[in-house]
Amino acid sequence: MVENPLIKLEQYKQSPWLDFIQRSFTQSGGLKKLVDEDGLKGVTSNPSIFEKAMGHGTDYDEQFKQLISSGITDVVTLYETMAIDDIRAACSVLYPVWEKTHGLDGYVSLEVSPYIAMDGHATLEDARRLWKRVAEKNLMIKIPATAPCIAAIEGAIAEGINVNVTLLFSLDMYKQVLEAYIKGLEAHLAKGHHIAHIASVASFFISRIDTAIDKQIDQRIAAGDKESGALKAIRGKVAIANAKLAYQHYLEVMQSDRWKKLEAAGAKPQRLLWASTSCKDKTFPDTIYVDQLIGRDTVNTIPPATMDAFRDHGTVADTLEQNIDEAKKILAEAEHLNLDLKKVTDQLLEDGVNSFADAFDQLLGSVGEKQMILQGNKLTHLQSDLPSDYETAVKTGLDKWRKNGTVRKLWDRESSVWTGKDENKWLGWLDIVDQQVENLAELEEFQKEVRNRGFTDILLLGMGGSSLGPEVLGEVFGHQAGFPRLHVLDSTDPQQVHSFQQKVTIATTLFIVSSKSGSTLEPNILKAYFFNEAKKVLGDKVGQHFVAVTDPGSHMEDVAKQDGFWKIFYGLKSIGGRYSVLSNFGIVPAAAAGLPLQEILYSAQRMEKACSAGSPPAQNPGVQLGTIFGVGVAEFKRDKFTIIASPDIGSLGSWLEQLLAESTGKVGKGIIPIDEETLTVPSVYGKDRLFIYLRLENKIDPQQEKAIAELKAAQQPVVTINLHDKAQIVQTFFQTEFATAVAGAFIGINPFDQPDVEASKIETKKITTAYNEKGSLPVITPIVQEQGFDLYAGKVEIAKLKGLSTISEALKSFFNEIVAGDYVAVLAYIERDLATREWIQKLRLAIRDKKKVATAAEFGPRFLHSTGQAYKGGPNSGVFLQITADDDHDLPVPGEKYTFGIVKEAQARGDFDVLSGRDRRVIRIHVKGNMKVGLDKLSQSILNIL
Template identity: 55%
Template sequence: MNPLKQLAETGQAPWLDFVQRELIEGGDLAMMIKRDGLKGVTSNPSIFEKAIAHAPEYTKEFERYVHSGDHEPMAIYEHLAIGDIKAAADVLLPVYHETKGRDGYISLEVSPYLALDTEATVNEARRLHKAVGKPNLMVKVPATNAGIPAIRTLIGEGISINVTLLFAVPVYEQVARAYIEGLEHFASKGGDISKIGSVASFFVSRIDNVIDKQLQDKIDAGGDAAALKPLLGKAAIANAKVAYAAYKKWFSGAKWQALEAKGAHTQRLLWASTSVKNPAYPDTLYVETLIGRDTVNTMPPATMDAFRDHGKATPDAVEQDLAGGIDILKSLETHGISLEKVTIDLVADGVRQFANAFDQLLGAVAKKRTALIDLNGAEIEADAALHAAIEKTAKRWLAEGTIRKLWAGDKSVWTGTDEDKWLGWLTIVGEEHTHVATLERFAKAIREGGFKHVALLGMGGSSLGPEVLARSFGHRDGWPEFHMLDSTDPAQIATLESKLDLKTTMFIVSSKSGSTLEPNIFLAYFKARMIETVGQGDWARHFTAVTDPGSAMEHVAKHDHFAHLFHGVKSIGGRYSVLSKFGLVPAAAMGIDVANFLALTSHMVKSCSASVPVDQNPGAQLGLLLGVAAKEFKRDKVTIIASPKIADLGAWLEQLIAESTGKQGHGLVPIDAEPLGDAAVYGHDRVFAYLCLKGDEQAKQAAHVAALAKAGHPVVRITVNDVAQIGQEFFRWEMATAIAGAIIGINPFDQPDVEASKIKTRALTDAYEKGGSAPHDEPLFHEHGVAIFADPKNAAALGTHTTLAAYLKQHFNRADAGDYIAILAYIERNGSHMAALEQIRTHLRNTRKVATCLGFGPRFLHSTGQAYKGGPNSGVFLQITTDDAKDIPVPGHAYSFSQVKAAQAEGDLSVLVERDRRVIRVHFQNVQHGLEALHKAIIHAYH
């Protein structure tokens, strides 16, 4: 009989602290039960990390599970781990039956991330108990302050528990009390308490590790070596002896005997952490000295092999010289070593170590999963200082579990205001995929309804996402042509209408709140036009509404019997809504395979999930780069470079980044569609994001980006594998923006300064409605149909000049290093106007060497307008307005579209002035002439 098997004669059960598939499938576990008298198995995150991450026997099952339907790392780990636990439980089941439920258990640990949350621990333990479904499972719960009440609750529900991370005798006594109270509760409900098993895992060697170091430090510092040296390697065993004495006290007497009569098992002490860490000590030290009746010793394989080879099974060793053990503990206190503090620290450290092991496990699973799925890749190139700062922040986020908090809706990740109410975008992809049949039916109705055009009427988040999809995917054969209106400029409206055959057009009116000015007046206009075209009885079949439940737009759609009505999600803000109905309804109408699009997007969602550690999490990595670069290195200009086919992604990113982060004087300023330039024209205030679509690579872009990286600018290169995977970038950047906002210290889900501009616009349109006229200011300068306007403070800063060029030079010279120039053009957004303004911004960028932005109003008001007004005061603004050649009245109102646009421009300008921004307005009598004059003046100013 080998020494391991002899332990049974002493009353102690040997358990194995290790589990791996090969051990089970290869028959070694069954052999150890027979040969060594093995009675049970324990596991923990460290054990599973070594097994799943490194053992080759998991590879095929890993691949099979991922390919059966993508899963996030936590689900993959649980699938594999629970498979092992079930298989091991089956091997151990005869032991369980032979010992009548006393032994034959295998343990599965509740996530160590939940160690400080009672309710979450209880729910997780219930879930694991049900998922494994074996009578000989013990769910492992830590003996933290939050864990102890969970233990009582779970025992009271008839769930067997392995209590882990026990170091202190007083805490053990709390655990014993919780166990007994749980048994009493379960018995009171008529439960069979003979079916409940429990062990209290009392850790050993870790105590010696800490106390030996403290003793040695005292000796090295000149302490009483003669008194201190005999205490080395003695504290852990002494502590265990006292714990065993407490065990005997708790499980004796009338109260316990009453439970025992009903079949209750004692909650045995299980000696854990029994491998020797100090090579000077015998390798079987924590086995031979802790043998005792009704105890368990769980040994790692090496310790078990050592005891089998040369161990000595001395009965009742743990009860020998209890008084001597107590004296050792008293002596430690006398010499200034607090066992209480050591054990408190060890619990905290144990939780941290298990969490770290879980991080490593999930990180390894995430890495293996990424290699098996079609995920857009990203590479970050930055200097050593920025990399170090990112790594430092990443370590803090990992230690604090910030990504898990974010997914849990913990608003303390940000400012602690109302962020928890705006996180519906985190789960919307899965929800929409589950109900994708609704969108597929809508797509069929559009295709079979004879519609040749689909026109989206919206603003900001309701329009920019669908525009990206339309431009990126292109027109699809057999499907309607997609159009979009997000401007009150009369020429823009007329241009759209000229492209439409109203009889074959479906309008999608998109508005979250249903009260946004622009979609409502767009609806009013095209409703009137449609009635003129198809008649009063048939116009509504040409309209679809996408809006939040309960909105004014929902009321209109129902009252007027729109052909279709789709609901958004109230907990998703407009700029985060592209993966909800606001983006997916237009996508379905233009013939995009929405089911496939969502399936591909879900790869990124799961890659950014709560169970993916920061260093493997693509959204977190990008967010840390943006946030840290801005906060610690003043690189707050995010310059977007994209392949031509996905270039419109930049406009969507502008809104997401600017409106989310630009507030309270902080934030990121996105720079989209800025023409490429030499590295020398860029300041040290930028981060560059290069989004390259496979098959659409541009050598000039790639060379430009390489030159920027070589010059020392931070660059993130993102490879979009296919246009169908653009949804992955929607989610990556949503996550990154939310994370960057957390680092910067703002709420990324509100837009206070956009609202300020809307209020002023509303006041002016209300005045027009009542017969009022537009405000009239005197220009500072007027020449050949071009006039300059400025408020008194900005006018004083400009001085008095005799030419347009001189005024513009004085104004733009106010842009210093780290500033940016923004051109805000309230004119039709078309190819010729964009080309003319791009020439101007490029010249300004090259001469002033500052970042430049170009926005068309009122479109940008729902996008970058937030950052311009609420972000850092680093912008120098040029607003452009014009006399409209033709105006269009708004049906049902006293004002026209031209007046609305003018009110929006005035509201925009007045808020910029209130925010003490450097801004002037240039007004054209004729757009084409004005743009030519402006370009000539800029060239002249900076020749």
């Protein structure tokens, strides 16, 4: 029999390694067979190899299912868990080789994350982590030979970590790598450690060099280059010549006194490993990069097809040290012919880093897709129906995020994702769910205590992010048997405050005062009022009926301690109010109301992991949605986001409205969310809309389904978030938070500040302070008066309305200003109840249908901490009708001269003044006398002039 060429390599002290790993191959005994029959001495892996193994076929399905059923995790952890199992199994097969060769061979290589190839510090950290996690003596950690990672290579060796240095192309870089290895050994030895167990290879890539050089040669020959003869003479020879000179440098260093000293201490040489040894050019022998690179103290990591070819007809001889002078001449000739090997190898390194990152994206994408499939209904489903140009722009945006690694930058909290300012300080919401899961026992204990105390009602006192999230949770999950009923009060309207007071039994009510900063006006005066009222009933025990949710060090914390509150729960300063629903601001009220905390938090955690840093943009539900949002605004001016929600989750719209408006509406840009605008025929809608359909799968509304289908048919863009059950609203919370942050990056704004909300607060403060000082509000003069109404105009409208004598004339002039692309917002500072909600809804729909523009129906001061930001700071396309009314009765604010009615008036005036100061089109109509009669008369006047 002819001796197996693979076995014969051992005579020349070259070790054949396999550039391939696959679970079924290892489990079936195929890998062991190569060890036994072909003298295989090592295995290398990379993202491309794992992508083919994990992304195609069924080898990993069983473990996929086990991992998904055993806990909630992200795609990187899924991949690593399965990959490490494969690496360990291969290590087990190769361990006898490791023992037999005394640690020279028998290694299996696992790569650090390709994403951090240009970050030496992160690479060393990842190398340490993987080394500890795999915990096999015959493991090698693959580290790329980039300039930033030279220090990581040295550091890993200094810590006793075996290293496979990959992506080596140039002789100069190889010299640095070998120096790093020696310095690492010296450092380890200097610490008093043995170094005989440390092993390393330097993976020098071959065929890619010839592919790049030969492409230049072929192009020049085809163009009739005068040096065609010389170019042909070196075609297919540069890579081998480059490798031979690298080996010559290795031999020189091995003879140095410095190395001899390390060798005497037991050091193993860092062998050159020939990588990328499959031949791509069919005009050359398929085993050329094995045949021509055989030499002592080297490794050839061979792909399966090339290994089969070499076994069949490979030629074994000591070729590596032959024709060295010729190799030098070839490289000199390449330089003479201006083939620029340095430029080529630099580019190959850059391309190699990028291609490995791309392969890792594909790998994680495959894992993510399979995870989605196997999770089934445990995760919401996102579907987009977009016009073709819109869809193309979204794909382009997603690919740009993939290439730039922007998802990872976001999770790394890099402000450069947005405007480069203080965004990094506001990203605590990213992993708050994990923290809440860890804190679950404490939350469940609080839940039991609430139940045991026999409370019948919970009255949450808050505004904006502190109230809207809990309101959604309470309305969607409903009253839980055995627990108090949750009520959410977020108004200073005295009638509304009184109505809520009548809804609860104070003696058995738990009051939750919710305020991040602790200085927000509304929660403070609501606390003052209800604490005073409760004290009348409860006496000295009043504090035991109060709980605060606030940030540490806030004014509200001081108040809570001073007044003996039962409990204080803390928020995170790194989470803004509108991103706080999954923090204590949403979860504490949910706990008190008896909602299923474990179900809620685990469900939210699934979405958090689905949006993780390792989930590529095209498979990342948060990035997908955010790209649709951001591209719609930035490239197509579709900034009116119309929210359609299944009835059972309808309140989700008001929460999303705040998130979108307050996050993005600033510096003249942003999203104008449109909530509760009942769908109609497509012809009413312009080209400024994006429809967001929050669809509860098991409770769909046939009329909504029909209307959505008509919108899609009319080529209106629709994005559907399909919830399989109502508990998945918490997944929608996280997904849309993430999407809003992503959209902010596309739009070019900071999605975490709210400068124009503060402007309204400042104006309100001026007015209430003036009232406290003077006992009256500043006098303002209407420009039109008639029985039952006063009309005031902002500075943009004054000149247009001046001289008009009736409200109808003024309204007609005002509404005639509306053009395509505008939106109309009705801002009503009145009690928000069923009757007023029906009234404002009827009015806004009539305006929409007549003017064919988006309409918003808002109640003040509730909207000030929500859409109020976008109305003042967003695109100047709003037409604002502010409505105020006489209060039937008023309520005092304990400790202040002003009343709730005065505060509401001050808020309306402050809002109006800021809108006017921002050159918004705004008028205010004050209804005098009977509010219901006045509102009906006003709406009729508007309907008549439309």
